[in-house]
Amino acid sequence: MLASNRKILLALTFAMVVFATAVPVALSFGLAMAQARTNLANRALFYAADILRRVDITGVQDAQAFDELGRIPGIDNCSAETVAALQRVEVSSPYVKLVGIMHGNQLTCSSFGPHNPAIDLGPPDDVSPLTGHNVRENVILPFSPSEKFVVIDNGHVAAVLHKTLQVDAPTSDTGVALVTLSASRKKIYATRGVVDPHWLTAMLDLAPGQTNARLIGHNMVAMARSKVVDVVTIAALNEQSYSAIVTKLLAVLLPIGLISGLILSYLILRIARLQMSLPAAIKSALRNNEFFLVYQPIVRLDNHRWIGAEALLRWRRQDGSIMRPDRFIAAAEEAGLIGCITERVIKLIEPLLADLSEVHGDFYLSINLAPEDLHSDATLPLLKGVIERTGAVPPQLHVEITERGFADTAVARAMIDRMRDIGMKVAIDDFGTGYSSLSELMNFALDAIKIDKAFTQAVESHAVTNKIASLIVELGRELSLDIVAEGIETTEQAEILSAWKVGYGQGWLFSRDLSEDELREALLIPKLYSDSRRID
Ligand code: C2E
Numbered sequence: 001m002l003a004s005n006r007k008i009l010l011a012l013t014f015a016m017v018v019f020a021t022a023v024p025v026a027l028s029f030g031l032a033m034a035q036a037r038t039n040l041a042n043r044a045l046f047y048a049a050d051i052l053r054r055v056d057i058t059g060v061q062d063a064q065a066f067d068e069l070g071r072i073p074g075i076d077n078c079s080a081e082t083v084a085a086l087q088r089v090e091v092s093s094p095y096v097k098l099v100g101i102m103h104g105n106q107l108t109c110s111s112f113g114p115h116n117p118a119i120d121l122g123p124p125d126d127v128s129p130l131t132g133h134n135v136r137e138n139v140i141l142p143f144s145p146s147e148k149f150v151v152i153d154n155g156h157v158a159a160v161l162h163k164t165l166q167v168d169a170p171t172s173d174t175g176v177a178l179v180t181l182s183a184s185r186k187k188i189y190a191t192r193g194v195v196d197p198h199w200l201t202a203m204l205d206l207a208p209g210q211t212n213a214r215l216i217g218h219n220m221v222a223m224a225r226s227k228v229v230d231v232v233t234i235a236a237l238n239e240q241s242y243s244a245i246v247t248k249l250l251a252v253l254l255p256i257g258l259i260s261g262l263i264l265s266y267l268i269l270r271i272a273r274l275q276m277s278l279p280a281a282i283k284s285a286l287r288n289n290e291f292f293l294v295y296q297p298i299v300r301l302d303n304h305r306w307i308g309a310e311a312l313l314r315w316r317r318q319d320g321s322i323m324r325p326d327r328f329i330a331a332a333e334e335a336g337l338i339g340c341i342t343e344r345v346i347k348l349i350e351p352l353l354a355d356l357s358e359v360h361g362d363f364y365l366s367i368n369l370a371p372e373d374l375h376s377d378a379t380l381p382l383l384k385g386v387i388e389r390t391g392a393v394p395p396q397l398h399v400e401i402t403e404r405g406f407a408d409t410a411v412a413r414a415m416i417d418r419m420r421d422i423g424m425k426v427a428i429d430d431f432g433t434g435y436s437s438l439s440e441l442m443n444f445a446l447d448a449i450k451i452d453k454a455f456t457q458a459v460e461s462h463a464v465t466n467k468i469a470s471l472i473v474e475l476g477r478e479l480s481l482d483i484v485a486e487g488i489e490t491t492e493q494a495e496i497l498s499a500w501k502v503g504y505g506q507g508w509l510f511s512r513d514l515s516e517d518e519l520r521e522a523l524l525i526p527k528l529y530s531d532s533r534r535i536d
């Protein structure tokens, strides 16, 4: 491998390893943060819904209490029956702490009995927009001076509620802030923890029964609006809770990310090592005769008889595995070893070509040449040499050159002309996959086009590739070239191509790659092969 290519490969490998490690790690961070956000939102929503449930129950019990109080007969005097009735109402409404009778701003009687003197609650702070009841928000009662109560009255009877009962809901997170407030007037009823006034503006778009959660500053703020009373509840979890969840998730995701990054990096390094050591391995494979050829028959599409075979290179590695050319030809080209490979291929076909020249005079062998072979002075003598030594007629040797080989037009044309002058046939291989335009083909005097299997296999479909395939066939016919369709796998493909007047085909439908011995045996079967002089 050239030094500069090696450097590029090393740099590329390094970049890929960094990438392969960084991406899974970054992904695990991203995943942990996204998951933590969802987790946090769900928890905040849970708290907001929990206090809303308490608010709703309080609202319902409050309404029930007023209803039941309205039905107590003679409620204005604080008789023993009235007190007993008040006690019954209180017991049936656990969220209501106390019920009593009001005269103006005075609580004159309650479930404790008559208040003498009456307890002055002071003027109401507000009137509920839903019920029209008076609301006092921070009432201190003589029998529980350390607590603040909310007192709601309708002018006759009053219900006393615990001010912070709803927001006293149990929470497993530290740093959680809870708020209850009036939905219509944004008036805060009760709070717990540190409340940011910005949260209140975010609840503007909340309809009754709706909930939402969003990040506001460093807090995940969830809100829920009651369908029963004019209340919105807010629950906010701060950064601490977020970091705690992220840390927990990272403890699981980070090792997974790291391990997959390391596995990926290991695989990349293995492939890179293999790539970097390929040239040395190819050289030793040439020395140890690890290369061999298999042959894939090429058939006439009108009668399926074999007329030739393409020689395909295989590499039997020392561990017994077989490597296909796709994995080493490019490395051999880069390392400047392709000339040695082509020389080996020509040497490997020699015994078979010699026998064919004696027994099957018009059966040809087709070999693949690399673009570099067209630039090499060694190629033509090698080809001439094998024809002379085997006694084959030149048309028994075909060469296949991919479109890349035609890039240097002048060199390619000169070489192709010289090969055709000898009498060999030249085909353009994998046609349609390269960059050359169809018209460029007219610059060359060729014998055949081999249509790439990607197009062959598209002939049954209505894809664009199908259209291209038919254009290639048309062009080939126009230029009076033989057309060989590669990779035919189904009878339908064969029939369509035959109808398009494609003369020849190659593919698993007819035969897989055969060893030299298998090919020799098959050629003895008259049904598969008979000299075209006898067929026609
Ligand atoms: P290619 O010359 O186009 O060879 C045809 C490839 O298609 C072969 O793969 C063959 O096994 C495969 N094939 C044949 N029939 C079918 C089919 O019905 N369906 C499908 N899906 N595939 C089919 P292979 O042997 O792996 O060769 C790959 C490529 O390597 C060849 O493509 C050729 O470009 C290159 N190559 C093979 N031998 C040599 C060689 O000796 N020298 C050079 N320079 N390149 C070679």
Ligand code: MG
Pocket: 310, 368, 400, 429
């Ligand atoms: Mg080929």
Ligand code: MG
Pocket: 429, 430, 450, 452, 486
């Ligand atoms: Mg091909």
